[in-house]
Amino acid sequence: MSFGQVEGFFVDACVLLPHSSASTRKSCIAFLKEHVSRCMLCSSVKDEAFSLIDQSYTIILHSLSSDLKLFLQKEGIQELTNRNGTILADFFAEQKRSMKITLPTRSNVRNEIMGEIEDYVASRLHSMKDGFKTTIEDFIASLMVELAITEHDLKAPFTGLKTVDIKPDNSITSLIILRALIGNPKDVEHLSSALIFQFRENKWVIFVTIDETDILSKQKEMLDVFALQCSKPEWASDYYHKMTRLKSPVEHFREIKNHTEKQKEFGNTMEKALDIRILS
Amino acid sequence: MLSSSSARSVSLSKIVRDDPSFSLEFDNVDAAFRDYKTAIAETIETNLSLLDEIPLPKHLSLDEVRGFFRKDIDTDLRKDQLFEKAVEVGRYAKNMSKSMDAYFREIFDLHEKRKERLRQEMFEISKMFISSDLPLSFLKTIEDSILAERDYLDIFDKEIRKERRDLIAYRNNRTKFERVCDIHNLWVKQFNEKQKDVEHERVRMIWYVDLNNSASVNEIFKDKIIKTSLLDKKILLDYTSRLQKRVHETETQNASKTEFRPFLLYEASDEARAMLEIMQIIKP
Numbered sequence A: 001m002s003f004g005q006v007e008g009f010f011v012d013a014c015v016l017l018p019h020s021s022a023s024t025r026k027s028c029i030a031f032l033k034e035h036v037s038r039c040m041l042c043s044s045v046k047d048e049a050f051s052l053i054d055q056s057y058t059i060i061l062h063s064l065s066s067d068l069k070l071f072l073q074k075e076g077i078q079e080l081t082n083r084n085g086t087i088l089a090d091f092f093a094e095q096k097r098s099m100k101i102t103l104p105t106r107s108n109v110r111n112e113i114m115g116e117i118e119d120y121v122a123s124r125l126h127s128m129k130d131g132f133k134t135t136i137e138d139f140i141a142s143l144m145v146e147l148a149i150t151e152h153d154l155k156a157p158f159t160g161l162k163t164v165d166i167k168p169d170n171s172i173t174s175l176i177i178l179r180a181l182i183g184n185p186k187d188v189e190h191l192s193s194a195l196i197f198q199f200r201e202n203k204w205v206i207f208v209t210i211d212e213t214d215i216l217s218k219q220k221e222m223l224d225v226f227a228l229q230c231s232k233p234e235w236a237s238d239y240y241h242k243m244t245r246l247k248s249p250v251e252h253f254r255e256i257k258n259h260t261e262k263q264k265e266f267g268n269t270m271e272k273a274l275d276i277r278i279l280s
Numbered sequence B: 001m002l003s004s005s006s007a008r009s010v011s012l013s014k015i016v017r018d019d020p021s022f023s024l025e026f027d028n029v030d031a032a033f034r035d036y037k038t039a040i041a042e043t044i045e046t047n048l049s050l051l052d053e054i055p056l057p058k059h060l061s062l063d064e065v066r067g068f069f070r071k072d073i074d075t076d077l078r079k080d081q082l083f084e085k086a087v088e089v090g091r092y093a094k095n096m097s098k099s100m101d102a103y104f105r106e107i108f109d110l111h112e113k114r115k116e117r118l119r120q121e122m123f124e125i126s127k128m129f130i131s132s133d134l135p136l137s138f139l140k141t142i143e144d145s146i147l148a149e150r151d152y153l154d155i156f157d158k159e160i161r162k163e164r165r166d167l168i169a170y171r172n173n174r175t176k177f178e179r180v181c182d183i184h185n186l187w188v189k190q191f192n193e194k195q196k197d198v199e200h201e202r203v204r205m206i207w208y209v210d211l212n213n214s215a216s217v218n219e220i221f222k223d224k225i226i227k228t229s230l231l232d233k234k235i236l237l238d239y240t241s242r243l244q245k246r247v248h249e250t251e252t253q254n255a256s257k258t259e260f261r262p263f264l265l266y267e268a269s270d271e272a273r274a275m276l277e278i279m280q281i282i283k284p
Helices: A022-038 A043-074 A085-098 A109-126 A136-160 A170-179 A185-201 A215-228 A233-244 A249-254 A261-274 B036-051 B061-079 B080-095 B098-131 B135-169 B172-213 B231-254 B270-282
Strands: A008-012 A039-042 A163-164 A204-208 A228-229
Touching: A008 A022, A008 A185, A008 A233, A022 A039, A022 A233, A022 B135, A039 A043, A039 A185, A043 A085, A043 A109, A043 A163, A043 A185, A043 B098, A043 B135, A043 B270, A085 A109, A085 B231, A109 A136, A109 B270, A136 B098, A136 B135, A136 B270, A170 A185, A170 A215, A170 A249, A185 A204, A185 A215, A185 A249, A185 A261, A204 A233, A215 A228, A215 A261, A228 A233, B036 B061, B036 B080, B036 B172, B080 B098, B098 B135, B098 B172, B135 B231, B172 B231
Parallel strands: A008 A039, A008 A204, A039 A163, A204 A228
Antiparallel strands: none
């Protein structure tokens, strides 16, 4: 019988990215400061985050280096000052009318993205000093440099953590979708990876996230059926201490009296996927 | 000539300058002295060797291009205060027991200026990109290589600050002092080799694109429209893959000495805010 087998925290991407909410930022920073040595990333979390960062960078870059530049050239604009806001406003108005972004999701996505780029460009134009003139090439190039540095810096927290390479198992992901009713396929992959790690290594992990909508709202189901503890950063260390008093995950699951049908289903799936025995 | 107004600034990654850090030695009484002129001559030769590896367009003769590079690089280096400072700091590093104070007075400032130069290089390459139909991978790979070098400079500064304590403590103990130098030189050598590879690959790629878009020697490194139709796509792809591979190796090596860095502040940059908002929108 073994106690105290806690490997650490599987961190969701949202914990490692900046937040607009001061309280969320505070709790994430406090958690990372105290527990960084016990934090891990599963490869699916890192891949998803990097892919989103790359996509957002590319979308903005394309809009600036191609669309904006062509528009300004067509309008015969050579230089920009902080008083040229109306020219840029015309560009975004035209973009919103005509630009076709091939993002097969919500119909409003195109406008939302354009709105964010518009806010960004307006802010940068208005931050130029009075009387300062710059060529359109220099203006766009300086924005591109800042974007590249930001893209790199956004990825930095992910590269500083240990990454565990886990291939999510289809049978486990299907079960999470069915029994915990978590709909976001990427979140299901991350939770599946955490479960595989926990039962393969037979050490508890705590999945730390601030995602209330998709994950924390299903926290009870994830624990009851799958024996995976999910937590907000604020409570993660409390769960950690609680786990140290539990038997190891396999023993804990095996010793549950009168497994529910959902637990049995999960146990059977896990046994097949990992070739271990977790039901009595 | 590069001094003309239409020439690209000295900041474009057009010269291999090699290592930004130096091996430490107790003193260099018997060591060969690398003075400023020697450093320039060596840098020119390194660059000319790299030039020999680049496939040139038929209308440019190798001799003519070599002559241009020799003169142009020499002119650039002589105007380059950062290069001069690097040679000076290299001289202090070769004589650490006597020049430690001077070394530490200059090294961090040198690295700050080097980082500013790297930012300028990114700016120049962005300008080149927006006047071209080059693929995004060209820009992205070069940017990543520059940012990996910036990270290395941060790592170096952090490590040398720790080593400084030991160097001061063992200043009067040659054996222990040399041991600290040896430990420093061991890790720095490994990192420098990777940095050098990255820089060579990056400059090779930029040269290939620029030279093959120059109608004559007079157009080399000048502002111009870059067309991929003038390039062999297979070669460009090969150079890009080679640089990507080197960048990946460097990033992996950097990660081995990188401490966890928390995220940026949301309010700290317009760029971070815009990218995060777009990430939220496109997230499935």
